Amino acid sequence: MNYNKVDSNHLSFFKSFLSDAQIVSAAAELHKFAHDETEDLVYFPDLGLIPNSVEELSSILNYCNQNQIAVTPQGARTGLRGGALPVHGGVAVSMQNFNRIINIDEDNAQVTVEPGVITQVLQEAVAAKGLFYPPDPASKGSCFIGGNLSENSGGPKAVKYGVTNEYVLNLEVVLADGSVIWTGANVLKNATGYNLTQLMVGSEGTLGVITKAVLKLIPHPKMNMLMLVPFRSAEDACKAVAAIFKEGIVPSGLEFMERDALVWTKDFINDDSIVIPNDIQAHLLIEVDGNHSDVLMNDCEKIMSVVEGFDIDDVLFADSEAQKNTLWNLRRKVGEAVKSNSIYKEEDTVVPRYRLPDLLRAIKSIGEKYGFTSVCYGHAGDGNLHVNIIKGDLSDEVWNDQLPLAIREIFEHTISLGGTISGEHGIGLVQKNYMDIPFNSIQLDLMRSIKNVFDPNQILNPGKIFPD
Amino acid sequence: MNYNKVDSNHLSFFKSFLSDAQIVSAAAELHKFAHDETEDLVYFPDLGLIPNSVEELSSILNYCNQNQIAVTPQGARTGLRGGALPVHGGVAVSMQNFNRIINIDEDNAQVTVEPGVITQVLQEAVAAKGLFYPPDPASKGSCFIGGNLSENSGGPKAVKYGVTNEYVLNLEVVLADGSVIWTGANVLKNATGYNLTQLMVGSEGTLGVITKAVLKLIPHPKMNMLMLVPFRSAEDACKAVAAIFKEGIVPSGLEFMERDALVWTKDFINDDSIVIPNDIQAHLLIEVDGNHSDVLMNDCEKIMSVVEGFDIDDVLFADSEAQKNTLWNLRRKVGEAVKSNSIYKEEDTVVPRYRLPDLLRAIKSIGEKYGFTSVCYGHAGDGNLHVNIIKGDLSDEVWNDQLPLAIREIFEHTISLGGTISGEHGIGLVQKNYMDIPFNSIQLDLMRSIKNVFDPNQILNPGKIFPD
Numbered sequence: 047m048n049y050n051k052v053d054s055n056h057l058s059f060f061k062s063f064l065s066d067a068q069i070v071s072a073a074a075e076l077h078k079f080a081h082d083e084t085e086d087l088v089y090f091p092d093l094g095l096i097p098n099s100v101e102e103l104s105s106i107l108n109y110c111n112q113n114q115i116a117v118t119p120q121g122a123r124t125g126l127r128g129g130a131l132p133v134h135g136g137v138a139v140s141m142q143n144f145n146r147i148i149n150i151d152e153d154n155a156q157v158t159v160e161p162g163v164i165t166q167v168l169q170e171a172v173a174a175k176g177l178f179y180p181p182d183p184a185s186k187g188s189c190f191i192g193g194n195l196s197e198n199s200g201g202p203k204a205v206k207y208g209v210t211n212e213y214v215l216n217l218e219v220v221l222a223d224g225s226v227i228w229t230g231a232n233v234l235k236n237a238t239g240y241n242l243t244q245l246m247v248g249s250e251g252t253l254g255v256i257t258k259a260v261l262k263l264i265p266h267p268k269m270n271m272l273m274l275v276p277f278r279s280a281e282d283a284c285k286a287v288a289a290i291f292k293e294g295i296v297p298s299g300l301e302f303m304e305r306d307a308l309v310w311t312k313d314f315i316n317d318d319s320i321v322i323p324n325d326i327q328a329h330l331l332i333e334v335d336g337n338h339s340d341v342l343m344n345d346c347e348k349i350m351s352v353v354e355g356f357d358i359d360d361v362l363f364a365d366s367e368a369q370k371n372t373l374w375n376l377r378r379k380v381g382e383a384v385k386s387n388s389i390y391k392e393e394d395t396v397v398p399r400y401r402l403p404d405l406l407r408a409i410k411s412i413g414e415k416y417g418f419t420s421v422c423y424g425h426a427g428d429g430n431l432h433v434n435i436i437k438g439d440l441s442d443e444v445w446n447d448q449l450p451l452a453i454r455e456i457f458e459h460t461i462s463l464g465g466t467i468s469g470e471h472g473i474g475l476v477q478k479n480y481m482d483i484p485f486n487s488i489q490l491d492l493m494r495s496i497k498n499v500f501d502p503n504q505i506l507n508p509g510k511i512f513p514d
Numbered sequence: 515m516n517y518n519k520v521d522s523n524h525l526s527f528f529k530s531f532l533s534d535a536q537i538v539s540a541a542a543e544l545h546k547f548a549h550d551e552t553e554d555l556v557y558f559p560d561l562g563l564i565p566n567s568v569e570e571l572s573s574i575l576n577y578c579n580q581n582q583i584a585v586t587p588q589g590a591r592t593g594l595r596g597g598a599l600p601v602h603g604g605v606a607v608s609m610q611n612f613n614r615i616i617n618i619d620e621d622n623a624q625v626t627v628e629p630g631v632i633t634q635v636l637q638e639a640v641a642a643k644g645l646f647y648p649p650d651p652a653s654k655g656s657c658f659i660g661g662n663l664s665e666n667s668g669g670p671k672a673v674k675y676g677v678t679n680e681y682v683l684n685l686e687v688v689l690a691d692g693s694v695i696w697t698g699a700n701v702l703k704n705a706t707g708y709n710l711t712q713l714m715v716g717s718e719g720t721l722g723v724i725t726k727a728v729l730k731l732i733p734h735p736k737m738n739m740l741m742l743v744p745f746r747s748a749e750d751a752c753k754a755v756a757a758i759f760k761e762g763i764v765p766s767g768l769e770f771m772e773r774d775a776l777v778w779t780k781d782f783i784n785d786d787s788i789v790i791p792n793d794i795q796a797h798l799l800i801e802v803d804g805n806h807s808d809v810l811m812n813d814c815e816k817i818m819s820v821v822e823g824f825d826i827d828d829v830l831f832a833d834s835e836a837q838k839n840t841l842w843n844l845r846r847k848v849g850e851a852v853k854s855n856s857i858y859k860e861e862d863t864v865v866p867r868y869r870l871p872d873l874l875r876a877i878k879s880i881g882e883k884y885g886f887t888s889v890c891y892g893h894a895g896d897g898n899l900h901v902n903i904i905k906g907d908l909s910d911e912v913w914n915d916q917l918p919l920a921i922r923e924i925f926e927h928t929i930s931l932g933g934t935i936s937g938e939h940g941i942g943l944v945q946k947n948y949m950d951i952p953f954n955s956i957q958l959d960l961m962r963s964i965k966n967v968f969d970p971n972q973i974l975n976p977g978k979i980f981p982d
Contacts, residue, residue: 153756153868154897176762198705209703211712212680225956231934233864234896235677237666237716238936238952239979240961244679244712248705265762288621294644294733294805337762338809396701400621428702429622466699468706484706488693493708495967499960511707 047504049116049134052092059109060095063102070094079138082123082130083185084476085391091118091132096140100218100226100257103139107255107505108224110137116508117222119251121161121193124185126392127474129197129250133509141192144257147171155263156215156232161192161256178266180207183470184378192256198248200470202299202377205427206335207264209470211247218258219246222501232260245496250472251507253500270298270335271342272370273349274320276359280304280328280422284402287330287426289352291399295345299333300427302402307380307423307434314383319372326359330426331377380423381432389437389445393453395460396469399429408459409433416452417444430469457483473511481513515972517584517602520560527577528563531570538562547606550591550598551653552944553859557599559586559606566611568686568694568725575723575973576692578605584976585690587719589629589661592653594849594860595942597665597718601977609660612725615639623731624683624700629660629724646734648675651938652846660724666716668938670767670845673895674803675732677938679715686726687714690969700728713964718940719975721968738766738803739810740832742788742841743821748772748796748890750824752870755798755894757820759867763813767801768895770870775848775891775902782851787840794827798894799845848891849900857905857913861921863928864937867897876927877901884920885912898937925951941979949981 050056060069070076071093079094081087097103110117116136123130132138144160147168151157152175159168165186169179182201183189193199195217200209216230229242246253277283283302290297305327312318330353334345350361364370384390397405406422409431413420418440424432433456437445457467457480466484467473473481481490494512497504518524528537538544539561547562549555565571578585584604591598600606612628615636619625620643627636633654637647650669651657661667663685668677684698697710714721745751751770758765773795780786798821802813818829832838852858865873874890877899881888886908892900901924905913925935925948934952935945949958962980965972 151866151868152760154866155759156866198703198709200703200705204703208680211709212676221956227954227957227960229957231864231929231952232866232932233898233934233937234867235666235668235672235864235893235898235937236934237668237862237938237940238934239941239949239957240721240964241666241679241712241716242957242960244709248709253708265759265764291623291733292620296733338806338812341806341809344806394705396699396703398619398622398624398700399702400619425703430701430703461699464700466701466704466706469701469703470705472705473707481707484699486695488689489695489697489707489710492695492710492967496708496964499963499967 047508049136049508050114051135052115052137056113056115057093063105064095068096068098079120079132079140082125082128084126084128084131087128087131089131089133090135091138092135094138094140096143098143100220103220103255103257104224104226106137106139107220107222110505111223111503114503115505117505118507119255121190121196122164122188124189125193125197125472125474127472128476129472129474129510131475133475139255141190148258150175152177156260157263158258158260159191160258161190161195163191165189165191165194172263173266176266177263179213179261179263181210181213184381191259195247195256195259196249196251197472198470200425200430202301202425205300205425206296206298211244213262214243214247214259215262216260217243217246217256219254219256221254222503222506234262248472250474250510252497252510253506267335268337269339269342270333271346272331272333272364272373273346274362274373275330275332275353276322276326277328277330278325278357278359281403281406282356283328283330284406284426286353286356287402288400290349293348293352295348297332297427298335299331301331301377301424302426302431303329303331303377303380303423304421306421307384308376310387311376311380311383314386315379317372317376320362323359331373384421384434391435391449391453393433393456394468394471395433395456395465396430397460397463397465399427401463401465402426402429402431404463405431405460409456412452412455416448418452429465454480454483475510478511479513481511515976517604517976518582519603520583520605524581524583525561531573532563536564536566547588547600547608550593550596552594552596552599555596555599557601558603559600560603562606562608564608564611568688571607571688571723571725572692572694574605574607575688575690578973579691579971582971583973585973586975587723589658590632590656592657593661593665593940593942595940596944597940597942597978599943601943607723609658616726618643620645624728625731626726626728627659628726629658629663631659633657633659633662640731641734644734645731647681647729647731649678649681652849659727663715663724663727664717664719665940666938668893668898670769670893673768673893674764674766679712681730682711682715682727683730684728685711685714685724687722687724689722690971690974702730716940718942718978720965720978721974735803736805737807737810738801739814740799740801740838740841741814742830743798743800744790744794744827745796745798746793746825746827749871749874751796751798752874752894754821754824755870756868758817761816761820763816765800765895766803767799769799769845769892770894770899771797771799771845771848771891772889774889775852776844778855779844779848779851782854783847785840785844788830791827799841852889852902859903859917859921861901861924862936862939863901863924863933864898865928865931865933867895869931869933870894870897870899872931873899873928877924880920880923884916886920897933922948922951943978946979947981949979
């Protein structure tokens with residue numbers, strides 16, 4: 047597919063209904079439209095546009111659709127897969143001005159929100175009314191709800207409360223031709239036609255641009271308890287994960303961190319609040335929440351009896367809100383810490399949780415074969431392991447030539463365990479050429495045909511999801 | 515779209531790989547393929563086929579696709595919307611022999627099941643392992659999991675635990691051309707391409723035929739408490755529903771029954787275990803569940819303090835398992851009782867739950883305008899009200915000519931409240947000509963185009979969902 051470059055005629059059209067502040071063309075200013083949080087990739091658009099309304103966005107899409115101009119929708123650009131990179135140039139559309147929480151409907155426990163609202167801002171606004179919006183990616187302080195919807199984001203709470211798509215009731219979407227639809231209704235159950243809502247969630251901006259979302263809220267749990275459990279074997283830590291669920295406990299957080307993940311993060315943020323003995327290979331960070339302290343104590347006791355069946359060191363129970371924040375902050379900073387430590391590639395593997403030990407073993411074995419080290423951490427409770435492959439002292443040649451083969455082996459093993467290649471980060475640009483591993487040509491053709499239904503001219507976020 | 519009738523050549527083909535017991539052609543035997551639980555509608559297929567394997571089903575579909583023969587997939591034929599009726603003749607394919615629970619995976623809390631397994635059979639099999647599959651339509655003792663998937667069924671537990679689609683991880687599907695795909699992976703979170711799984715759920719057999727499902731399970735709650743609350747005003751009962759949630763309580767059942775629903779059912783099943791005073795206009799049946807009796811008692815006390823704010827009579831607390839069963843049986847038999855009482859039309863309205871009183875008022879007002887009575891009941895906790903419009907003494911002329919106008923008015927009002935026209939029963943045959951109310955031509959065209967992607971020859975369950 048070829049796309050037209052934005053020229054002076056096109057620019058004149060955009061100037062006819064957008065203010066100067068809404069049009070970005072100077073290279074210095076365009077830089078922020080050219081990258082997200084994916085490695086060090088940079089792709090400049092011809093033009094950055096910042097619509098203020100559904101009508102303006104509709105006009106932009108309609109025009110680009112008629113003039114075969116690539117359009118890359120952008121949220122906060124915190125994605126890790128290049129999903130927001132304008133790889134075909136054209137227009138990058140920032141949704142940053144769609145930043146209103148339109149209505150917190152306490153009577154129905156729903157919120158109507160624009161896509162440019164920061165996730166944590168939404169969470170705090172509804173929490174002030176006693177309501178809870180659980181999905182909380184590590185970037186919650188800066189990412190947008192629109193990006194969460196587009197990537198079907200998860201986060202630590204997903205293990206108990208589910209990922210983004212489980213909270214979406216209805217979406218307002220501008221289609222490629224500029225027409226505007228709602229995908230469903232503002233209801234908790236819906237058996238009325240095909241589920242356009244769930245088709246849109248996780249479609250990474252390739253099927254339409256979300257302009258409003260009606261999200262389900264639940265009562266906010268009143269309290270939680272948090273513990274950090276050090277294991278002398280990383281595989282044991284993985285095994286303990288499934289064992290906790292088999293006791294009938296559903297923790298509100300169940301995070302795995304390999305030794306290096308925590309050590310590097312302590313160094314990165316200069317945190318010496320916890321000591322990690324030399325023989326500790328991994329930690330589980332385990333949270334339970336609810337409304338009754340005796341129930342939570344009971345859950346914690348059951349968890350203790352499970353983890354004590356493995357070779358562990360002393361368990362740390364957080365004894366204050368400050369200590370809870372310290373521990374969660376350590377977990378949330380792991381990604382940044384790894385990034386600061388070395389050139390790396392992060393994979394977002396997910397398997398049925400009981401298969402985590404198998405997955406970890408395979409990753410280490412593939413690493414030995416190809417000569418790389420890795421640091422693994424993630425949302426073990428739902429089988430989602432972030433695999434950070436470290437460049438370290440590897441030559442550029444090995445890194446560039448051998449790494450794709452190694453990743454392919456990791457993904458093939460992930461699929462063989464019943465898993466898939468992305469749990470919550472999406473496919474975007476950098477994973478698209480692995481999509482032949484989870485899907486065969488029949489499945490990919492179905493997806494491509496669905497794409498053609500929504501966007502026959504292929505203007506929306508081209509170059510993403512589908513293999514070259 | 516025209517379809518070919520099944521002729522002797524076609525029959526010979528089917529006989530080449532199916533046994534006599536798998537081919538039904540005699541009119542007397544074909545009758546069971548000709549109806550479901552929708553009113554008294556009867557549409558005979560040319561032929562009934564009962565495949566035993568994915569390979570046989572694939573051959574049937576591939577052949578029908580090449581020969582333009584309509585195919586109507588059928589489960590237990592307990593649907594209420596005519597979704598399983600072979601309105602274009604052709605082949606009716608019964609999934610009754612796909613009746614294996616393939617694997618209860620306790621380690622990962624998942625079950626792999628074929629579509630012909632009865633819902634209650636599945637529930638009891640996993641409950642024996644301490645696991646819980648919550649979706650439980652009133653027909654759970656006879657309906658199939660495949661039908662539940664195709665209609666995105668709900669039931670009383672949905673208010674706390676969600677409807678069918680929230681438990682589906684992965685589906686094996688035979689497409690119209692006979693090819694076989696899996697829609698996703700066996701994982702709790704998935705950000706890998708478009709969500710084909712959720713597109714398939716609720717698509718009523720129009721996009722493919724489900725042959726295996728991997729379903730999520732959760733720990734089975736250890737206990738529950740049940741109460742029946744009589745209200746002197748039906749609107750008050752509706753208002754109490756949202757008020758209970760605003761207290762932070764999420765009941766595991768919150769059912770509304772208008773006076774006549776319960777009175778008729780008591781008569782229908784000759785149950786005199788409860789007495790309904792003359793001034794009682796509606797009941798709420800409220801269940802809470804969990805693992806700690808003191809927590810449930812606390813929930814019940816909070817619920818009592820809410821309902822005592824309305825004009826109620828004495829609350830009945832079920833004091834034994836037998837009494838719980840009696841009360842739930844009364845609730846589950848309402849549909850049959852109404853059906854036995856009069857010719858009727860049932861609508862499956864759903865609104866945000868706080869809008870229930872508005873919806874009930876509008877239904878009664880529209881009834882007065884058109885001269886019909888109605889009996890309303892349903893899953894009030896998630897805003898899902900089943901509206902049974904009673905023919906009673908109405909003339910056939912009024913019934914046939916005026917009723918569609920009245921239903922249209924009810925649905926328009928439902929949409930205006932943020933709701934839609936089916937919460938859990940689907941659209942099927944009998945609701946399809948109301949689909950222009952929730953959706954405009956852009957939305958319907960998107961759905962039709964998706965249908966064309968999956969089934970370009972329109973052989974799968976033709977005559978359903980889309981308006982004529």
